Structure formats: structure tokens, C-alpha cells
Amino acid sequence: MIDSDDDALTTLDLDADRLHEECGVFGVYGHPDAAALTALGLHALQHRGQEAAGIVSRDKHRFHAERRLGLVGDHFSDARVIARLPGRSAIGHNRYSTTGETILRNVQPLFAELDAGGMAVAHNGNLTNALTLRRELVRAGAICQSTSDTEVILHLVAQSRRPRIIDRFVNALREIEGAYALVALTPKKLIGARDPLGIRPLILGELDGCHILTSETCALDIIGAKYVRDIENGEVVIISEDGIQSLKPFPPQRMRPCIFEFVYFARPDSVVQGQSVYEVRKNMGVELARESAPEADVIVPIPDSGVPAAIGFSRESGIPFELGIIRNHYVGRTFIQPTQGVRELGVRMKHSANRSQIAGKRIVLVDDSLVRGTTSLKIVKMMRDAGAKEVHFRLACPPITHSDFYGIDTPEREKLLAATHTLEEMRQFIGADSLAFLSVDGLYRAMGYEGRDKNLPEFTDHCFTGDYPTPLTDLAGETPRQLSLIAEAS
């Protein structure tokens, strides 16, 4: 195959060098179409995890589960699958694996039979003391079937000595550290929980008088549900036949949601913490243009995630916005795959230069983030091969200098270009005529603040600043990242 030339610019994958979120969650209580609504909600959240999906429903008598590797639309659009998920309550999960192998037994929601009845849990986030807890559990005689940190939560619930299931659940939450947005289903309740800092998102919606918990508003929009409010940081909500009840089992803390939801993860049509993601991204482009607009003929967005910032940049700078890179929509099923080998193989033929807008022009490429820089250099070369006179690269977020441990799949720190290179070195690496990033203060301005408040920053932003807001217990220990002693392919 001609693809063996890894530098062939006409066949590059602009998504290969982005960050990846691991999960989306959805739960609904008391609706006759619970499983179908969950499937649609998961489909709207597909950008948060493409590797696997699962739904657990509950009818009067028992729980029902369907879990599949692959896209929601590939499996849960089948009416027979939905028919195997009866009941008026359901929770669902999209998975992108940060921890644990890609095997079916890791696909969430996970389920445990408890003395007081069963419980299913779906989790977005990452626990920073999961390995430490897991080691303790195994020592105490627990059997771990998956390699997922979600199972740790279930074991903590199972081993709690409190009689009520909700007390057991709160007990378990008090032992875990890190970032999480959880939805859990018991025979009579739908439970939601958000970590004490509210790092991962969780919102409350309503459809036909039924409550919904999910990661983003776009999962409400797809089914015509109303947005009610964001779940607060450290809040546990219990939805049952008696309505909704809220607990605050943690000491009060100021919320610090993850700023990357705005920069990259959330869908542009979602509203996060009260702000339109699309508007915020346009603002990032505006701020970026104010900080570093070059003289140029045309603004070219890196599709598709660079488009809103490029519109903002164009409007602020007055330089015309053009689709200088065309995306091929037909790429089969190979879009995102867990192994590097598969990525290289089939994923390359996705974008091409729109020569008529590039040749002989000074262009400004606008992208939302830069991780390793490996695709950025290919795209700069693609622009030059298409005849660009000058290529200026602008990033609508600050340099990513630190790894994440809260559920974002970042490379090891030494592979982050900005962690090991100066700005000029980065410019040379990607081969642009100029390179500029949005400043951290510019990012906060795009969010509506004066700048970053060093003492009380409004967001979790360690990737740009190194300021981790929770202890990193597992990292401190000598525990290997992969504890499991068994390997299984599928």
C-alpha cells in the first residue's frame, strides 16, 4: 500500500494527535422508553468515547445488560438489542480506554449483586488512588474481574457494612480520590455523583416529567429533553419514585471544572456550566487574533474542531475565512482505534488541501490544540505542497506542558511537544513561518474572566499550569499502572 510513506501529506489524519476523553454517561428514571432514550443519549455523546458502549436497564424484576465493542450506532440502533433492555430506568456509558484493556468485561456499566439488591455503575473520570485501593481489596479477599477502576467503586459499596445502599455508596465515595461523574442504578433508584471539585461534568435534565442525568446538554437536545441544572461539585443526587433528593457528603469546596471540556472535549452545541461551548471557542479565536494576528490573506481552520476559533479569529482580524482543507467523510469504521498499528494502517486518507484557496497565499492555520505536533508538521507541509506562500500556525489554547490524571488520555509528559521545546523550537519542528499560542490569561478572558486568578483559579487547568487540584496517590506509590495478571484479547 502506498501508505507506507508516513509523511505523505495528502493522506494524513488530523485527529491522530489530539487528546481523547474517556467517557460519556447517561441515565434516565421512570420513562417507558428508558433504554432507547439512553441509546440516543449515548449516540449524542459518541465524541466522548468510541471504543465501546453499554446499557443496563431495570424492570420490576431484574437488571438487563447489553455491552458492545464499537460505536453506539453500530449496535444500539438495532431494535432487537433495545428490546432486550426492558424497564423504565436505564443507565449507559461510552468508553474510551485510559485504564484497562479493550475487552468486553471492561465495558461499562459494571454490575454487582449486593445483599440489598444489585447495583450498576457507569463512570466518567479517573480515580487517582484506584490502584492503591484495588491492592487493599484483593488483600482482603475480593476478586476483581475487570481491570477498570469503576470496579473498585463497586467493591467498596459491596464491602461497606451500612444497611442502606445509598449510605454504602456515599461511604465508597469518601474513599476514592480524583475526578468522577457517576451514574448508578439500583432496583428503585437512579443515583448521580460528581467529584468534590466538579472536575468532570454531570447535568440534570427532564423529559416528560422524568429525570435524566448525563454528561452534556447535547444528549438532552437529541431527545428533546429540557436542561434543568448542572449537578454541583461534591453533590450526590438520588432520583426515585419520591422525586429527587440531594446530598452533600463532602466538606464544601469551590468548584473547579476541567477547562478542557471547553477547549476540546464538549460538543460545540453543548452548554457547559452555563456557557455555549461554540461561543467560548469563537472567543478563544478572538483573543488569539488580538494577541498574535499576522499579516495574511486567508484563515484556514483545521477541520472540524478548529472551525469556531477560526471564525472568531477571522472576524477579529478581518482576514477572510476559507475551507482550505477538505475532509473526506468516507472513512469506514477505522476512525479511532485503540492501537497505534491500526491507526497507521487504515486511517490516513482523510483530508486534502483545497488548492484554489492555498496556492500563492499567506495562510493562517487555526487549530484548537497541539499535543505531540506530529500531525501539525504534516499539515504545514501539505499547505506548502499546495503552494502556500507563507504558513502561520495559531493555537486557540495555551501550550500543553503537563499530563492529565483525571480521565483525559494524554501522552507521557516527555512526549508533549510543549513540555520539552521552546516556542521557537516548536515552530521549527512543525516548519511554520510563525507560531503562537493563546495565553493562559487569554483563555480565561475567553471564558469571561479578567485573567487567571492564581490563588483561586476557576478551572482545573493543570495541563497548562501544572497545578493539580487533588493528591495523586497512585503516582506516589510504586504500584505499576497495570496491575492485572491476566491478558485476554476479546
Next chain:
Amino acid sequence: MIDSDDDALTTLDLDADRLHEECGVFGVYGHPDAAALTALGLHALQHRGQEAAGIVSRDKHRFHAERRLGLVGDHFSDARVIARLPGRSAIGHNRYSTTGETILRNVQPLFAELDAGGMAVAHNGNLTNALTLRRELVRAGAICQSTSDTEVILHLVAQSRRPRIIDRFVNALREIEGAYALVALTPKKLIGARDPLGIRPLILGELDGCHILTSETCALDIIGAKYVRDIENGEVVIISEDGIQSLKPFPPQRMRPCIFEFVYFARPDSVVQGQSVYEVRKNMGVELARESAPEADVIVPIPDSGVPAAIGFSRESGIPFELGIIRNHYVGRTFIQPTQGVRELGVRMKHSANRSQIAGKRIVLVDDSLVRGTTSLKIVKMMRDAGAKEVHFRLACPPITHSDFYGIDTPEREKLLAATHTLEEMRQFIGADSLAFLSVDGLYRAMGYEGRDKNLPEFTDHCFTGDYPTPLTDLAGETPRQLSLIAEAS
């Protein structure tokens, strides 16, 4: 499944009501990676046909064929498939079925063993006398294995009494009517042919000194090949070890390429007949704004094909361009399917309103064409549900009032909204506050002309004008469209 409500606006498919092209073709002569290049070329041409794909290669001893239902990337990205296609020459084909069922035996290229050696043919277009010819062939004892009109060409070649294969091929061309761009492979030659009016496109490219024939320049770009020239109307080119030779077996006629390649089919980064498709589409938006720009707050393109015209419209009208409709990129394999039933089932959850850009605003929706109007009314309703104050609908092409018989999959005439409704009736049907189409003269102005020359129009434009440039022999006869007496599912 909740999808049973067919009017649910949050779950509509903007591509369900567009026209569909039937084919893309590609051929290369004398290159060691002939099959791999063909696979990449077909992938770049995937927008021209998603139902099936095939490649036939030729090595010193024999022909090799691989034909598959589904996308190019799903099958021909597999190195083992390419390895089964040895040889330095190959032709390939993407199929969207206008004639004939979706079964493997209809997938092109088709092949026939001839007395003088075998011949494989791939065809983009539609013959307007295929059924008439087919009936005559069957009467004479020919056995038709497929229901494709391409097989008719092969039979005409097989039955010609001329000794040289190229003379047989030219003989066959003289019997067929309609639109075609053909690539054919014989043991020692690659042949290309374009119909006497040049309705369907065919271009000549070059890579590493080897000649390439294909439908669009984007198939050259993906492999880094150079564009040489368009094949002329009525031209037959013969590529062999002795280089390239050109025949003109028809009486000279003025070229009339299909204008729909510019309006909808060709990829925006392709250059057709010397013009950038992207630029032409932006111009259509500019002309449309000149003719009918309303007072409004925001221009919203129908993704993705309405984007270039919306950029032009925004620039000419001064109204800001915003992504008011967001496309969900994760839709599994169900994007385009041959039966209506399958379309309804799995294809719906593709777009959503970006409420922050719509609510409380006067919006202008810009689309490239309107066929039945069934999705347009859904999108207008989606905009109103998202809170739009006014919804103005603008089409960057004239009303489609006539069916096509040259390879575009148009509905029967009575199902074309513009064929049976006045402008005001159409506005009411789709529920917009105002509706306007680009004029036919405006369309020609966007192409660089003063307007349409009624006596000598530069393009085949019967869909807008009813001016069919060739006889429609089959239509005149009483032959049923589907002649085949055998049904087979796969």
C-alpha cells in the same frame, strides 16, 4: 425505538433528500502499485458512489478482480486484498446504483473474455438506449448476467466483427446513446472514452511518468499525481507502452458538461473544466445574496455541502456566518444505503441545532439544492424549535423541475417539489418565512458567463430547464425500466 416519529427534528438526515451521482472511475497504466493507487483514487472519489467498489488489475498473464459491496476503505484498505491484484495496470469503479439491483454481480468493473483477449470496463453515466440495445442482444442469443447497462457495452464489443479490439470498442460506442465516461482495460492497453457532449467528466493525469484516467482532480491529489488535461467530449484515448493516442470517432459537437458537477457532485477541492468547484460554489452564494438577501442576523449553512455558498452569501451580504447546525461524525456504516427502509432505520441521528447561535435570531439557511423538500421542512422546524425568530431559506441553485437520465439518481418528476409547486407553495410546504432560489442566469454568472445562452448553452442543464441534449430512446419505447426477470438478494 424513538425514531418511529418520523418528524422528530433532532434526528434528521440532511443527506436523505439530495441527488446522488452513480459512479466514479479510475485507471492507471504501467505503475508497479497500480492496484493500490486505484484504491486510493477510488477512496478520494467515494462521494460519487458508496454502495460498492471494484478493481480489476492486469499482470503479464491474466486479469485479477476484487469487487465488494460497501465503502472502498472498508475493503480495499486491506493489504491482502491489494496483494490479490497484481500487475502494472488497473481500473476501478465506485458504484451508486441507478440501474440494476445491489448485488455483487452488478458491481463494476465488468469483465468479458473476448476472442482477442479479455476486456474490463468501468462506467460512469447512463445510456439512454441501453434497454433497447439489451432487448436486441438477448434476441440475438446473448446472455446477460447483470442488470447493468455497462454489460451492454461489453456485449457490443464482443459481437463486433472487427479484428482489433480498439475498433470493436469504437464500434460499440457508436451504438450507444447518453452520457458516459468509460475506462477500459485490455491485456496491453488502458482506454478512456467520454460521450460526444462530454456530459460526464473524465480527466488525464500523470504520476511518475505513468498515465492516469479518472473522474476528478481530487483522485489525482490524493496520490500526488499531476493534472494534465480534461479528456475532450467525444474523445477516445488509448494508453499503451507506446504512449498515449487520441481518437475522435464522432462528428464534432460543442461540449456541454453537466452543470450539476459544480452545483453538487464534485468535491469542493476538485477543479472541473478548469474551474475550482469551491470558488464556483462561493460565487453561487454571492449571486444568490445579490438576488435575494433578506434582513437577518446570521447565515447558517446546511452542512456540509451548503458551506461554500453560505460563505459567499455571508461575504456579499455582510451578515455573519455561523455553524448553527452541528453534524455528529459518528454514524456507523449506515450513511447511505440503497433502500428507503434502511435509511429510515439507522441514519437519523446526524445533526443538531447549535441553540446559542439560533435562539432569538433571524436566520438565513443556505443549502445547495432542494429536491423533494422533505428534509428542508424538518430543518426549518428544527430551527424554530431552537428558538429562531425568523427562518429564511435560500438555495444556491435554480428549482429542479426535470428528472435526469444521464446517471444522476433523481426521483420521478412528480416527486420533485419544484416541478409541481409554485414558489409560494414551496415556501408554505417547508414552513420558511421566505424562500428564494438562484436564477438560471445567476447560476451561469457564477460560472463566469453573462447568463445562459438559450441557443448554445454551455452546460447540460435539463434538470433546471428541461433541455435534454440527447435522444431518450428507451423512454420513448414501452420497455419497462427493469428488464431482468431474476431477483437475487446478494
Next chain:
Amino acid sequence: MIDSDDDALTTLDLDADRLHEECGVFGVYGHPDAAALTALGLHALQHRGQEAAGIVSRDKHRFHAERRLGLVGDHFSDARVIARLPGRSAIGHNRYSTTGETILRNVQPLFAELDAGGMAVAHNGNLTNALTLRRELVRAGAICQSTSDTEVILHLVAQSRRPRIIDRFVNALREIEGAYALVALTPKKLIGARDPLGIRPLILGELDGCHILTSETCALDIIGAKYVRDIENGEVVIISEDGIQSLKPFPPQRMRPCIFEFVYFARPDSVVQGQSVYEVRKNMGVELARESAPEADVIVPIPDSGVPAAIGFSRESGIPFELGIIRNHYVGRTFIQPTQGVRELGVRMKHSANRSQIAGKRIVLVDDSLVRGTTSLKIVKMMRDAGAKEVHFRLACPPITHSDFYGIDTPEREKLLAATHTLEEMRQFIGADSLAFLSVDGLYRAMGYEGRDKNLPEFTDHCFTGDYPTPLTDLAGETPRQLSLIAEAS
């Protein structure tokens, strides 16, 4: 895998070295369950071909076809497949490929649209002048889509100038040579034909007043149909609403059916030419015991085809019959596969020695035939490894010294052990203490004759005698066996 040791006796495949028939046919006229009956009939005939199966049905308006690679039970037990085959008449075919690649377009029944209406044909046998005819047809402008000799018959029908379809069919039969049992379906008729010598079998049955044509009586038994009579050699029967009509278009000849149907191919519960196959095989064992019973302790049949002869041998010789070799019934789908590679891979673990019946004993192995001898030597070694004191090998048919050209998949002559080795050399090759074959006269005695009548032999028996009953036209010419110039995998 441990299987790489090709000589491992505990993992051998006793069916790897047998002859293979190529086809079974079935047709029914005027029954409401035509396709389902055909599927059941083909299932009963599965032993005649396991590679592919197909059914064509006819309702009032058109033909319907379903063709599949694999076993009948794997595909045609699906009610949805049967539902796609409406109509009151149907024909079907099981394929074992002697000519042509294993690709879907070679799977029968084949179909052609004719001027007078369509015709589907299913064929058991082999034409000895197919390649010669095919070359002439291609020269005359015919296009061959398959590499099957059945297509030649269809072309001859299509090109005949006679107005009535039955006359065209008879015309075609007059041009072909070799062995055939054909069933054909036209819009209003079911046609059967048997070659002038009656080499391949074809019988007439009846169910609920409807006529059935098929290869063996077991296909009647499975659906509870009655056997009516064997179709005569050189007879053409036409079944229509007017009942059944018989033609005899050839000069009268004495019948010479293939003796291998009795020796190996037909199912033991079938009655062929009025004789029970099971009884005949027992008689072969009786004759064999009369000719060459050794002193021994136990008779061990090679399962399963050696069992009837072993019972006869045991009864005649008085030596007890025991299951000394046990068949493992669980071998997945890998039983018979077209390539040698696949055979080696997964097919081996099928039989094991029943040590308690072998150890310390003098055993007589009874098998129905010996082709290459490669599995016979393995089985002798398996017996010795299990502790046999003496191993005597007895074959219930004469030495196979000549290849077949009438539809039996025999190896090239030089690979037939008996064609190149003396009896003593064969004994040494397989490592037995003694070896004996049934004599040709013994074989005829088992059939109820005095012996073989050299001047007017009652059966086609060239494999044992070299006496080919028809011209071998293709063999005389220089035509390569594989004419097709195109290769396609599936």
C-alpha cells in the same frame, strides 16, 4: 499447533483420500412449498457436494435466486432465505467443484434471460467437449461470466434459432458430449435430461401429485415423496401443467450408469437402478471375503463408508465385526474444503483407535476404495500403534487405475496409487501385512451379474478398466483446462 506433524496417526482424516462427486440436483413442479422442499432435498443430497448450494424458484412473474457458499443447512435452513424464493416451482443444486473456481458466480443453478423467457439450469456431470464449445462461443461473440461448463449449455440454448424453448434445449443437448443429469426451469416448465448413456443418475418422484426430479431416492425419502422411476438414458422429460411428457432425441443406446454410484457416491439408503446401495455394498464385502479372507480375530470398518462391506465381510468370513476406529463427530465446519491448505489445517482430529478392540489382535481393515493411499498408510500405522498383532487391508472395489472425466474429482492418473504400483508395492507402501482388492468380476457379481461382460459391460467402469464410453474431445485438443483469464477470490 501440534498438527504440524503430518504423520500423527491419532489425528488423521479418513475422508481426505477419497473420490469426490461434484453435484446433486433437485427440481419440483407445482408445489406450494417448492423452495422448502428443494432445500430439504438438497440437504439429503449434501454428500454429493458440500462447497456451495443454490436454489432458483419461479412464481407467476419472475425467477428468484439464492446462491451460497457452504452447506445447505448453514444457509437454507433460514426461513427468511426460503421466503425470498416464492413460487410453486424450483430447482436446486449442490456443488463440489471439479471445474471452475469456488466463487459465487459459479454457484448453480445458472440463469439466462432468453428472448422467449428466462431459463435456469442445474447440472450434475461433466462435459467432455465444454472447452472446445466455449472457445467457439467466445469467438462468435458470447460473453462467459462463469468458468462452469453449465454456462456453455445456456449459451447453446440462447443461440439456438428454434422458436420453442424446448427445441432450443434439445438442440443444445445434441452439441454436448459427456455425462450429465440436468434439471432446468422455464416460466412454465420443469425439464429433466440424462445423457445418452445414463452415466449420471436422475430419478422421477412424486409428492401430493406433483412431480419431482432428483439425483437419488434419499432426497425423496426426506420429504416423504414416492419414487416413480429412473429417468432413462438419453431421455428428456418435460413437466408442465399438462403433466409429464417424454422425448428421446438421441439414437437408442444401451444404458451404462456409473458404477461408482454404488461403490462410493450414493447414500447407503438410496436405491439406484432398482438396487439397494447398502445391500450391494454388503455383497461387495461378501464377495471380497470369498476372494481373500485372511485368518484374523476382528473385522474393523473404516468409518463410515466401509461399514456395509465390513458387515458383509464379517458375516461371510465369520470373523467378528467391531468398531475399532471411533469417529469424533465434532469437527466444526472444516470437513471438506476446496484447498489442500485448509484441509491440512483444521480437519485432522477426526478419528481415534479403540484400543480395547485392537491391542494384541489380528485385524482386517475394510475400506470401500483406495486412491492415493496416503491415509491408508496412516491408518495402518494407527492400528499398529494401538497394539495390533497383524493388520490386513481389504478393499471392497477393484484397483483404481484411470482418471474420470464425467464429474468425479479424481487426481491425475500418476497420483493414483494403483496406476503406478504393483499389488506388492502397494502393500509395502501402506505397510499392511496383506492387501487385497475386490476383482472386477467380483464387483459385477456383487451387482447380481455373472461377471463383467467385456463386449457389453452393464456399467461405466473406466476407472477400473480404462474403457471410456464417450469421446474425450477436450482432452484431445490442446486447450488448457482453465480457460478463464480472470481470477476472483469470492
Next chain:
Amino acid sequence: MIDSDDDALTTLDLDADRLHEECGVFGVYGHPDAAALTALGLHALQHRGQEAAGIVSRDKHRFHAERRLGLVGDHFSDARVIARLPGRSAIGHNRYSTTGETILRNVQPLFAELDAGGMAVAHNGNLTNALTLRRELVRAGAICQSTSDTEVILHLVAQSRRPRIIDRFVNALREIEGAYALVALTPKKLIGARDPLGIRPLILGELDGCHILTSETCALDIIGAKYVRDIENGEVVIISEDGIQSLKPFPPQRMRPCIFEFVYFARPDSVVQGQSVYEVRKNMGVELARESAPEADVIVPIPDSGVPAAIGFSRESGIPFELGIIRNHYVGRTFIQPTQGVRELGVRMKHSANRSQIAGKRIVLVDDSLVRGTTSLKIVKMMRDAGAKEVHFRLACPPITHSDFYGIDTPEREKLLAATHTLEEMRQFIGADSLAFLSVDGLYRAMGYEGRDKNLPEFTDHCFTGDYPTPLTDLAGETPRQLSLIAEAS
């Protein structure tokens, strides 16, 4: 489909009304081809369970697992699967589900990570207090991921407070009741255990100096391994680098192996407890003939399991043995399926009458057992339809009057024909001219005893006698058989 007539005798499944064993186990220690040997061993044991199979191997660093639904040969004949199972030790399991749904998470071997290292377990048998133990474990905070009773053993091991893994394992064995043959793999040991009465079989073999544990000798024969001895009742063997060590952790009891291994389950070429299964079955036929041989013309075995007894019956009675029923070997993959629906659908067309041996004759049908009698009545009718003058039915085992709880899949007691009908009622039910069973004493005589010793019976024979040799704890409690609250399809 014509199959809707459930009584159609030509399409019946003789295996639909037999008892089913649940499992076969295999383990090997210290061999370079450990996984491949295990795959071959499981293939030889395929008759003990066809629903799923799994292998766990151990190399220096970790465990590796592959588990699949379907036959061993369908999945583990693939070299790539074996390559994913590196290491010199492995255990494997064939499953027929008596407890727990057919889902991948129930497929054995099961695995648990323990504080002292991991442990994988494969189990043949059934625990009679598993549900009681499971309820206690869940109350104590354990999470059960499967619905298999094997997981209970793993939890007991995990929760034991003993430091050494072997002591934990023995502790666990002391808590369980019922029948079991276990093989377990730890990082450095292969462990085998057989229940205190030795109800389920487990034997020790040897290949190239390496120890093997498995269910039957046929699994040794397939790989050329030597039989060493049967594991004793209540024995635990530990195989490690230091050789083999034997523990006897239970109070001494006399062995009582399950007599059904001889009657039906074990392969005829296996040697169980020192006796050839084939010989024992022939003896059962001999004893049966002594007890109840009628005047008749022919002995017809029900294939394949009735054959050895029929040979014995024929020899003792002097009535000739003939294959009066022919098995069709081509039945696709549908042979045994877990749901009744699937069984009915595709499994029917398996046997046919060999009319030439039946018509006009007095026949004796010999079968190995009678459960519900539903297929027996079909086969009697099939014989009569084929023209039998008299049909005498003989069973080579006593009437089955009691259900099993030790790993044999028996129907509820009220569905056992012999539990609710007199001999004469049974004869009328199946429609035979006479009916007789082997007596219990006759069964013991066939095993080499004088008869059954009521005080100290040598075998577990409750199915014939109601004499259950262990407490049935779960049955006494009110626990529902299916405890799991979650349902999942695959």
C-alpha cells in the same frame, strides 16, 4: 419451512432426547506446547460439552486467557489464538451449561487475582450447596460476576485467611458439597481435585515427562500421551517443578463413580476406572439380550450411541445386525444448541430409514437410554412408515426415574417418562410392539459384578434408584435456582 410438522419422522433428531453432560477438563504442566495440547485435548472431549470452550495459560510473567462460545475446532484450531496463549502450563474447559446463562462471562476457566498471585479454575460437576454459599458470600461483600458455581470456589479461595494458596484451596473444598473434578492453575502449580466420592472422573496422564490431568483417556490418546492412573476420590494432586504430590484432605470414603459415564457420557474408546467403555456397552447389549431378546429378523442400532450395545445384542441373540437408520453427516453448526427454539429450527434433518433393511421385517431397535421418550416414538413411527412388520424396542440401561444434581442435565422429574409411566404405558406411548429395559442388576453384571449391592453400591446410580449419595443442601432451602439479577445476551 416444511419442518413445522413436528412429527415428520424423516426429519427427526435422535440426540434431542438424550441426557447431556456439562463439562470436560484438561490441564498440562511444563510442556512447551501447553496451549496447543490443551486445545487438542478439549477437542477429544468435545462430546462432554459443545457450548463454549476456554483455555488459560501461564508464562513466567502472567496468565493469558481465550474463551469462546462454540466448538473447540471452530476457534482453537486457529494458530493465532494459540499464539496468544504462551507459557508451559495451561488448563482448559468444555462447557455444557447446566447452571448459568450462555454468556461469555460464564465460560471457564474462571480467573481470580489473589493476594498471593492469580488462580484459574476449570470445573466439571455440580455443587449441591453453591447457591447457599453464594448467598453467604454476597452478604459478606463479595461481588459475583458470573452465574457459575465455579466462581463460588474462587471466592472461597480468595476469602480464606491461610497464607499458602494450596491451603486456601483445600479450605475451599471443605466447604463445598456435590460432585466435582477440578483443575486449577497458579503461577507455579497445576492442581487437580476430585470430590470425596469420585462421582466425576479425573485421570492423570504423562507426555514427554510432563503431567496431564483430564476427564477421559481419549484426551490422552489424541496427543499420544500415556495413561498413568485415575485420581482417587477425595484426592488433591499438586503438580509443580518438584514433581507430583498427593493430599487426602477428606475422611476416607469408598469410591462411587457415576455409572452414567459408562452408560452414555464417556467416549466408547475411553477406559474409565480400568474398564473399556466400548466393552461395557457391548456387555450391556449381551445382558439385555439375555433378559429380553424377542423373535426378530434384524437388530437396528439407534446411531451412534446404540451401536455397541446392538452389536452385543446381535451376537448374544444371533439376530443379524444391520444399519437400518442412516445418519446424515452434514448438519452445519446447529447440532446442539442451548435453547429449545434453535433446536427445533435447524437440527431436524439428521436421520433416515434404510428401507431395504426394514421393509417387511421384524426389527429390534437398540438404544442406550430413554429420557422423555419423545424421539423414541418418532423413530418407531419412522420404522413403521418404512414398512417394518414388528418393532421391538430395547434399552441398554434401566428406566431413568430420578433427576441428577451432580452435573448431568436431566429434565425435571415429572418429565422423565419412566418416573410417571408403567412399562406398558411407556410401550403404548412410543408405539412399539414390545419394550424392555436392562435391569439394574443386569447393568451391574455388565460392569463385572454379581448384581447391585444394596448396602454398598459400587456406583452413583440415583437416576435409576433414587439413592443420592450426598446431601442436597440447595434443594432443601427455598433459594431459587437462578439467583442472578442481571440478564445479558452475549
